[in-house]
Amino acid sequence: MGKVFRFGDDVNTDEIIPGRYNVTTDPKALAEHCFFEVRPDFSKTVKAGDFIVAGENFGCGSSREHAPIAIKASGVKAVIAKSFARIFYRNCINIGLPIMISEELYSLVQDGEEIEVKLKEGTIKILKTGKEIKSKGFPDFIIKIIDAGGIVNFLKNHDIGELEDGI
Amino acid sequence: MGTVAEEIFSRKLSRNVSAGEIVLVDIDVTMSHDNTTPLAIKALRNTGKPLYDKNRIVVIFDHVQPPASVESATLQKEVLEFIKKEGIKNFFREGICHQVLVEKGFVLPGRVIIGGDSHTCTYGALGAFGTGVGSTDIGVSYATGKNWFRVPETFYFDVKGSFDKGVYPKDLILKIIGEVGARGATYKACEFGGETIENMAIGDRLTLTNMAIEMGGKTGLIKTDKITENFLKSRGYPYTEIVPKDPNYEKIFEFDVDDLTPQLAVSPKVDNVYPVEKYEGTEVDEVFIGTCTNGRIEDLEIAARMFKGKKLSPLLKTIIVPASNEVYFEAMNRGYIKIFMDAGAMVCNPGCGPCIGRHQGVLAPGDRALTTMNRNFIGRMGSDKGEIIIASPATAAATALTGKITDPREVV
Incomplete structure (x- = not known):
């Protein structure tokens, strides 16, 4: 169970973490500046297990991995959006920040409301109304990466060619 | 296939x-x-x-x-x-x-x-x-x-x-x-x-x-x-x-580009695109010509042609960053760097320049920049209270000459 931080469409990586704060690779330091300009209270109020819910094209803009790292280090359990920008989507899967795609959720929850998410099952429950939603699934080879906790962990124990078995 | x-x-x-x-x-x-x-x-x-x-x-x-x-x-x-x-x-x-x-x-x-x-x-x-x-x-x-x-x-x-x-x-x-x-x-x-x-x-x-x-x-x-x-x-x-x-x-x-006119992408999204006429006369604080989009010799040539023999106001930050050393050398050989400096522009070393918002011309709160960049997101060039407008090198150069957003067709 966690609180929803709700954002709009086209949230870009400069908003998630402005370029001038990419002067470190320390996740905690990046988390301190997460959404620093567009939502200055974010890093102070977000708690482990909370969620980001957004509209279309979340994470557009630069390829900086500092953006998903900052979100993950903030304690966010999952980002649930109508759609994701391509590089951001890859980055989240690679670093093990859970993402879910749901067209439906965005219009059903408000900022600050609570939801319960089961990542494996891909279900999202809105506590206020009790409504349960199913998110869109991932292809098999992406599930392999997610199950390993990211691509780096996958490569620790596997050859990259093994991904192809799921292709 | x-x-x-x-x-x-x-x-x-x-x-x-x-x-x-x-x-x-x-x-x-x-x-x-x-x-x-x-x-x-x-x-x-x-x-x-x-x-x-x-x-x-x-x-x-x-x-x-x-x-x-x-x-x-x-x-x-x-x-x-x-x-x-x-x-x-x-x-x-x-x-x-x-x-x-x-x-x-x-x-x-x-x-x-x-x-x-x-x-x-x-x-x-x-x-x-x-x-x-x-x-x-x-x-x-x-x-x-x-x-x-x-x-x-x-x-x-x-x-x-x-x-x-x-x-x-x-x-x-x-x-x-x-x-x-x-x-x-x-x-x-x-x-x-x-x-x-x-x-x-x-x-x-x-x-x-x-x-x-x-x-x-x-x-x-x-x-x-x-x-x-x-x-x-x-x-x-x-x-x-x-x-x-x-x-x-x-x-x-x-x-069809036959009827195309100079375009601007105004803050804070790249798809906020309008003909230059809509913002003509708007004052700017910085003009930046450079980046992986428009920092090549063809782009500097446009600016050099327009700046030749002119003086830019020192009240305006005019920054030019050639995309590479090769471009810089070529611009030197063709006399463009001299033209830029004679006009009063600042020529910085090749690289991303102010497009990353960390050096060579960051924006103060309230600053408005007209640039040849590819992004105009909030805070990209420095202060989140700054404003970025994207245009062609010609529109950027014409704007540097007047300090106000200018249709390059009136200058060339």
Whole structure:
């Protein structure tokens, strides 16, 4: 169970973490500046297990991995959006920040409301109304990466060619 | 068979590949810069695997070059240690990664290139498949020499007509993005073709493919032709023909540049595109000409022609950053640098310049910049209370002359 931080469409990586704060690779330091300009209270109020819910094209803009790292280090359990920008989507899967795609959720929850998410099952429950939603699934080879906790962990124990078995 | 994207992947895998397939391919070039290499090294180390092939790696220092803070100097020092330890030969600090990779012959038709920078989509101007990825993907290629892709569907942009005086390819790509929208081409390969593109020089083609990401595109592509061949051969690089064969495009967009006018993308989104007339006369505090979009010799030529013998107001920050040392040398030889400095512009060393918001012309709260960049997001150039407007080099130069947004057709 966690609180929803709700954002709009086209949230870009400069908003998630402005370029001038990419002067470190320390996740905690990046988390301190997460959404620093567009939502200055974010890093102070977000708690482990909370969620980001957004509209279309979340994470557009630069390829900086500092953006998903900052979100993950903030304690966010999952980002649930109508759609994701391509590089951001890859980055989240690679670093093990859970993402879910749901067209439906965005219009059903408000900022600050609570939801319960089961990542494996891909279900999202809105506590206020009790409504349960199913998110869109991932292809098999992406599930392999997610199950390993990211691509780096996958490569620790596997050859990259093994991904192809799921292709 | 198929689109330019399908052709490249089919050649790579020696079988027919279609959009929608997920493929694992050898990466010809893995590029990253001072901002994205530190995390890539971390990812490589965490896999526990050695570097797969150091000769297919290129590292460029361009984002904050030379380092402007203790923090960036420290990160760059880490990268330098990696480069020395691993014996990486392809390390450069002589301009923006996308320009340097083209100049040094790493970008060749048919190659698959990944870059730890979203504007890696630029390389399609030479018939290569370039796409931006995050640092972990760079680390994956460091460790394995491979990476996975979903072969994208293609949007085809069929462009005809010729540009009016004062109107440039940058105005065309802004117009396209304004119509398609910031997420209108998400995940798609954006292939540009038609008579206008067939007559376009490589420098201008690079401006188009560079901005494919600004409509969500996975890459920008242009089929190779005589212009590509001449460009590569004049530099002593090999040429391979990459052209579509019976392509099946998901969508075709038609544009006619005969009636195109200078365009602006106003803060804070790249698809907020309007004709320059709408904002004519608006005062600006900074004009910046440069970047991987418009920092090439063709772009500096436009500015030099307009600045020749003129004086710019010192109240305005006019900043010019050649995209690479090669461009800088050429601009010197042609006398452009003297023209810029005589006019009172500040010429900085090649690199990303103020586009990254960390040096060489950051914005104060309330500052308004007219730039040749590719992004106008809030806070990108410094203060989040600053405003960024994107335009062609001609509109930028005309604006520098007056301190107010100016239609370049009134100047040229």
